[in-house]
Amino acid sequence: MFTSHVERPVVAPTAGGSPGPDRAAPAEQPPARSGWERLKRRLTPYGFLTPTGVLMAILMLTPIVMVIWYSLLDGVITTKNSAFVGFANYAEVLTDPVFFTAVRNTLVFTVSSVVAHFVIGLGFAMLLNTPLLSHRTKAFFRVIYVLPWLFTVAIIAVLWRLLLNPNGVVNYLLGSLGLTGGQTEWLADPSTALASVTFINIWSGYPFFMISLLAGLQGIPKDLYEAARVDGATPLQQFRNVTVPQLRPIIISMALLDFIWTTQQFALIWMTTGGGPINATEMLSTFTYKLAFSRYEFSVASASAVVVLLLSMVLAFFYVRHQKARD
Amino acid sequence: MSNGARMRYLSAAAIAGASALVLTACGSGGDAGVGGGSDGGDVTLEFAQWWEPELPDGAFRELMDKFEDENPGITVELLSGPYASTKEQVLAGAAAGTMSDVVGLDGAWVNDFAKQGAIADLSALMADDGFDDSQLVSQVQVDGSTYMIPVVNFVYPMFTNDDLLAQAGVDTPPSTRTEFQDAAEGITALGDNTYGWVLPLSLEAPNGVQNDVMSWVWASGGSMLDDGQPALTDNPDVESGVQFVADLWDAGVVAPGSFTMKEQDKVEEFTNGRVGMMIDSLAHVTTIQEANPDLQFSISAIPAEDGYSGERGIPYASWGIGVAENSEHKAEAMKLVEFLMSEETNAELSSIANAFPGNTESVPDFVEDNELFATAFEIYQDGYPANEFTGLPVAEELMRQLGEQLQKTLNGDQSVDDALTAAQEQWESEF
Numbered sequence: 001m002f003t004s005h006v007e008r009p010v011v012a013p014t015a016g017g018s019p020g021p022d023r024a025a026p027a028e029q030p031p032a033r034s035g036w037e038r039l040k041r042r043l044t045p046y047g048f049l050t051p052t053g054v055l056m057a058i059l060m061l062t063p064i065v066m067v068i069w070y071s072l073l074d075g076v077i078t079t080k081n082s083a084f085v086g087f088a089n090y091a092e093v094l095t096d097p098v099f100f101t102a103v104r105n106t107l108v109f110t111v112s113s114v115v116a117h118f119v120i121g122l123g124f125a126m127l128l129n130t131p132l133l134s135h136r137t138k139a140f141f142r143v144i145y146v147l148p149w150l151f152t153v154a155i156i157a158v159l160w161r162l163l164l165n166p167n168g169v170v171n172y173l174l175g176s177l178g179l180t181g182g183q184t185e186w187l188a189d190p191s192t193a194l195a196s197v198t199f200i201n202i203w204s205g206y207p208f209f210m211i212s213l214l215a216g217l218q219g220i221p222k223d224l225y226e227a228a229r230v231d232g233a234t235p236l237q238q239f240r241n242v243t244v245p246q247l248r249p250i251i252i253s254m255a256l257l258d259f260i261w262t263t264q265q266f267a268l269i270w271m272t273t274g275g276g277p278i279n280a281t282e283m284l285s286t287f288t289y290k291l292a293f294s295r296y297e298f299s300v301a302s303a304s305a306v307v308v309l310l311l312s313m314v315l316a317f318f319y320v321r322h323q324k325a326r327d
Numbered sequence: 328m329s330n331g332a333r334m335r336y337l338s339a340a341a342i343a344g345a346s347a348l349v350l351t352a353c354g355s356g357g358d359a360g361v362g363g364g365s366d367g368g369d370v371t372l373e374f375a376q377w378w379e380p381e382l383p384d385g386a387f388r389e390l391m392d393k394f395e396d397e398n399p400g401i402t403v404e405l406l407s408g409p410y411a412s413t414k415e416q417v418l419a420g421a422a423a424g425t426m427s428d429v430v431g432l433d434g435a436w437v438n439d440f441a442k443q444g445a446i447a448d449l450s451a452l453m454a455d456d457g458f459d460d461s462q463l464v465s466q467v468q469v470d471g472s473t474y475m476i477p478v479v480n481f482v483y484p485m486f487t488n489d490d491l492l493a494q495a496g497v498d499t500p501p502s503t504r505t506e507f508q509d510a511a512e513g514i515t516a517l518g519d520n521t522y523g524w525v526l527p528l529s530l531e532a533p534n535g536v537q538n539d540v541m542s543w544v545w546a547s548g549g550s551m552l553d554d555g556q557p558a559l560t561d562n563p564d565v566e567s568g569v570q571f572v573a574d575l576w577d578a579g580v581v582a583p584g585s586f587t588m589k590e591q592d593k594v595e596e597f598t599n600g601r602v603g604m605m606i607d608s609l610a611h612v613t614t615i616q617e618a619n620p621d622l623q624f625s626i627s628a629i630p631a632e633d634g635y636s637g638e639r640g641i642p643y644a645s646w647g648i649g650v651a652e653n654s655e656h657k658a659e660a661m662k663l664v665e666f667l668m669s670e671e672t673n674a675e676l677s678s679i680a681n682a683f684p685g686n687t688e689s690v691p692d693f694v695e696d697n698e699l700f701a702t703a704f705e706i707y708q709d710g711y712p713a714n715e716f717t718g719l720p721v722a723e724e725l726m727r728q729l730g731e732q733l734q735k736t737l738n739g740d741q742s743v744d745d746a747l748t749a750a751q752e753q754w755e756s757e758f
Contacts, residue, residue, distance in 0.1 A: 077422045078443055166583035167520055167601065183520075188586035190738060274531025277586030278734050294724045295757075296418075296439055 064309070071302035078296050089303035099304070101279045102287040109198050109283060110262040114255055116202040121209025121254075122247075128210075129217040142214075149207035157271035160200045161187065187273050190280040197272055197281050201265060209254055216250040217243070256319040260312060284308050370659045371402045375416055376431030378646055378680070379407035386679045394666045401659050421445035426651035428660045432475045434467050434647055434717020441469040442720070447650040449473040452661045463668065464685050467647060467718045475718075477645035478667050479682035481610045482707050483538050484641060485630065488514075489623040491521065491603040500604075500627040504543075504571055507604070507630040511580035514603035523580035525602040526572070527588035528734060533726040534590065537716050538642050539606050540733065544568035545640030545713035546629035552715050557754035559729075559747040567632065569733070569743050576737045586734050598622065608644065609703050610681060626699050628706045640713025641706060645685070647717075683707050721757050728753040 071089050073082040093099055124145050128138050151159070163170050164186040175182020186196040220243065228238045244251075266285035269275065275286035288308065292301035379387040391403040406427055408416065413431060420426035421440050430446070440446045450472045453460055460466065460473075467475035487500040487510075495513030497506075511523025527535035541551060549564025551557065559565050575581055582602050584592070594611050596602040598618045606629055615622065628639050648667060650660040666672055674689035676682075683704065684691060694704045716722040732746035732753075741749075 078439065080444065161587075183583055185583050185586070188584045188588070190586075190734075193587075270531055273587050274529050276530035276731070276734065277528075278731055278738065278740075290724070290727070294727060295721050 067302045067305055067309075070299055071306045073299055075297075075299060076302070077298045082299070085299075089300045090307070092300055093304045093307060098279055098282060099284075099287060102282045102284045105194060105279075105281060106263055106283045106285075108194060109201065109265070109281075110259060112198050113201045113205060113262045114258045116198075117206045117209045117258055118251065118255060120202070120206040122213050124206070124210045125213035125217055126243075128214055145210060146207045148204050149211075151204065153204075153267040154271060156200065156204045157268055160203075161272055164196060188277055190277045193273055193277055193280040197269055200272065201262065201268055204268070205258070205262070209258070212250055212254050213247060216247045220246045252322055253319070256315065256322065260315045260319065263312065263315070264308075284311075369400050369402065370656045371404055372429055372656060372659055372663060373404050373406055373427035374429040374431075374663065375406040375408075375413060375420070375427035376646070377408060377410040377413040378431055379405055380409060382679050390667075390672060390676065393672075394663060397666070398659075398662055401662065403663065420651070424653050426653060428651055428654040428656055429663050430649050430651060432647040432649045434475060434477070434645060434714060435719075435722035437467050437475045437647070437649070437718050438469050438720040438722070440649070441472075441474045444652055446474050447652045447654070447657060449476060449650065449661075449664070452650065452657060452664075456658070456661050456665065458661070458665055462670070462686050462688060464683075464687055465712055469718055475647040475649045476664065476668060477643075477647050477685045477712075478673070479677050479680050479685055480643040480645050480707075480712055481608050481682050482641050482643045482703060482712065483542060483606050483608050484626045484628060484703055484706050486597060486605050486607050486615075487625050487627065488597065488600060488603045489625055491517070491600065495603070500625055501630050502628065503630050503633045503635075505633050508571075508575060508578065508580070511575060511604065512578060515578075515580040521601055521603065522582040522596075523603050524575055525582045525588070525593045525596050525605045526576075526585045527590055527593045528585045528730050528737075529587050529589045530727055530730055530734075531587075532589045533723060533730045535588070535593075536726040536730045536733070537714065538590075538608075539593075540569065540572055540729075541715070542606050542629050542640075542642040543571055545642060545715070546710075547632040547635045548637045548640065550715060556758060557751055559751040559754065560744075565747065566743065569747065572733075573736060573743050585737070597624075606642070609683075609700070612699055613681070626703050626706070628710065639706075639710040641710045642714050643683075643712040644714070645717070646680070646682070719758075725754055725757060728757075 070076045072084060072086060074085040074088070076082045128142055128145070130138075133141075148156070162168055165171070166183050166185050166188075170186070171180070171182050171184055174180040174184070184192065186192050224242050224246070225238055228242050233241065264285060265283070266289065269281055269283050269286050270289065273281045275282040275290065284304070285308075288301050288304040291297050291304055374391075387407075388405065391405060395402060406416070407413075410433075414433070414436070417426065417430050417432070417436070417440075420430075421443055422445075424445075426445055432440070432446070437446070449466075450468075453473070463476060464480065465477050466473040467477065485500065491514050492498075492500065492510060494517055495510060497510045497513060501507040501510045507524075514521060514523040526539050528539075529535065544551060544564050547564060547568070549562070549568060551559060551562070551565050553562075576585075582588075582596055590607075593602075593605055594607060594615065597605045597607070598615050600619070600622060609626070612626075615624070629641065631639055648664055650657055650664065654660055667676065668686055670686050670688045673684045673686040674691055677684040677689060677691035678693055681693060681700070682691075691704075693700045695701070716726065719725055729746075729750040732741075732750045735741050736743055736746040
């Protein structure tokens with residue numbers, strides 16, 4: 001979403017642009033420049049910026065402002081004359097018990113996903129970075145491991161719905177190994193649904209971590225490891241004192257981005273469980289969607305969306321601060 | 328220049344630019360207007376629907392050409408898309424006041440659009456035009472006025488797998504609830520992952536509540552409404568219908584996976600022969616026959632309460648039609664509605680759509696050459712189309728609310744009475 005790309009360079013040209021000509025102005029230039037020319041000179045950089053500014057205003061600012069405005073009105077879109085109701089819509093959202101179920105589910109879903117993405121991603125990245133395997137073998141496994149990332153969400157949802165079907169492959173395998181009764185309703189049972197969608201999300205998202213961490217691993221200078229070995233460090237000590245500190249900036253960036261993206265996961269949940277059974281997999285995204293497109297309560301949905309926006313902005317704030325600290 | 332001043336300039340420039348763009352967009356949008364140009368007295372009607380893509384290529388356009396020939400001076404422009412995008416388009420049009428002159432409607436949207444003032448009162452238009460509404464099979468009304476006319480109907484009878492029933496020792500499809508439960512238990516007892524019945528209760532697409540749960544109530548002449556208001560409690564018909572579903576669940580005859588199952592999963596379970604009986608749209612007959620040509624199945628009326636001998640309500644979904652309130656050509660729009668509802672056109676449309684006509688006099692062709700459809704048509708004519716969700720406010724959300732309560736009941740968290748009481752409360756707040 002918009003939170004992740006803050007286009008800092010936008011202001012940069014003005015900072016470097018306008019003082020330049022003034023400083024370079026030679027002494028023999030006519031001293032009295034007309035006011036119009038001076039104004040033109042000053043405005044020129046803004047002229048260059050206008051296309052970006054207009055695009056940002058239309059594509060980012062307008063929708064956000066509209067949603068915030070809608071959240072303060074009553075019965076917006078569905079009635080002709082909506083009245084200003086202040087924070088009544090926020091009160092409605094924040095007193096709805098389902099909203100808190102959604103917050104809790106979103107947290108469980110997101111934290112488990114991010115942690116698992118990191119652990120699995122790092123594990124596979126280290127396997128792929130090992131000097132023990134030939135390049136060809138590593139290339140082969142790189143393709144295999146990255147596969148889940150190449151499917152679109154719709155395909156992933158259909159695939160796992162079939163696999164996890166009570167008559168599906170997963171149940172058949174687990175049943176024939178004697179691990180389960182062979183008829184588990186993974187997605188349809190309130191006690192297993194949240195874990196199941198989290199598992200699907202982990203499966204579909206770890207390659208992103210893996211690829212980034214692999215790039216990071218390949219960038220760690222070999223001499224650091226040599227030095228560590230000379231000092232008598234064991235492989236575990238090398239991992240703790242060389243690998244992890246070297247990867248830390250990537251790990252933090254990836255974890256924050258993944259956290260932001262996963263909190264906003266909608267399609268996967270909607271296409272596998274629709275937020276059910278009962279409220280077992282209700283997330284902030286499905287909660288807001290139902291308000292808007294099932295109950296047509298666009299005002300309340302806007303209020304819920306603004307709450308989600310604020311939560312995302314907290315995360316985005318940490319991300320931007322971390323990026324700045326790196327620069 | 329200070330940073331603040333720079334930002335102010337930047338914002339001003341951006342806002343000026345944005346306004347210019349928005350104004351240009353409004354300008355060009357304004358020309359299109361609703362209903363198109365009317366030069367030389369000719370009228371162009373916009374007709375937004377999802378029907379054309381679901382019919383054989385060119386078939387719907389042919390009907391429109393016929394209408395244009397019969398009504399010189401009126402041109403019909405078809406705006407066709409899949410169901411879901413038509414819904415969004417109509418919803419956006421209703422909000423912005425730019426709805427097409429004639430719109431395809433689903434009964435579930437009617438109440439919201441009527442309350443919003445987006446669709447026109449057809450009762451008044453029919454009266455102005457002297458149209459005889461007694462030939463219509465049904466009309467969807469809000470506060471006593473008609474806002475949608477079902478053009479063709481897709482009914483939901485009971486499908487039974489002949490082989491599974493025979494193996495379970497049942498000769499004829501069940502026609503009462505007791506017979507149904509016995510048959511379901513017999514089929515489930517065959518083992519090998521076979522179940523008697525299938526119940527899709529997905530909260531994403533909650534129409535199972537309408538087609539697979541409330542259908543039991545309607546089939547015994549019951550109603551979930553009282554004078555247009557929700558009546559889920561103190562209503563023996565609803566209680567016994569929902570209790571029956573819960574009993575089937577407790578008897579273990581319902582295929583697993585219900586809570587996330589959707590209509591297409593239900594059809595798949597039946598097609599694969601894993602489920603003996605289901606309630607489903609007649610529109611799926613061809614799909615089932617194509618996917619599993621060896622499957623022998625029959626169609627019959629949904630079983631009623633033991634001893635019930637009245638007319639049976641049969642759930643249906645419609646392609647409905649309505650006229651936009653903002654249309655400048657309501658009289659011409661009404662002509663198109665009347666054309667589609669006329670005996671001959673309606674029979675033709677039903678034939679190409681494999682659906683049942685919205686005109687009482689029309690008889691579609693396929694009824695004569697296909698035994699399954701002929702049986703279904705008999706069921707349709709013997710009973711009455713019943714779908715009480717059409718015309719209700721936020722109909723889909725009502726289904727979802729009841730669906731969620733049912734899930735809790737079936738999960739053992741509450742009784743049937745508690746579920747109905749909770750759903751009644753939720754429904755009341757939506758009316």
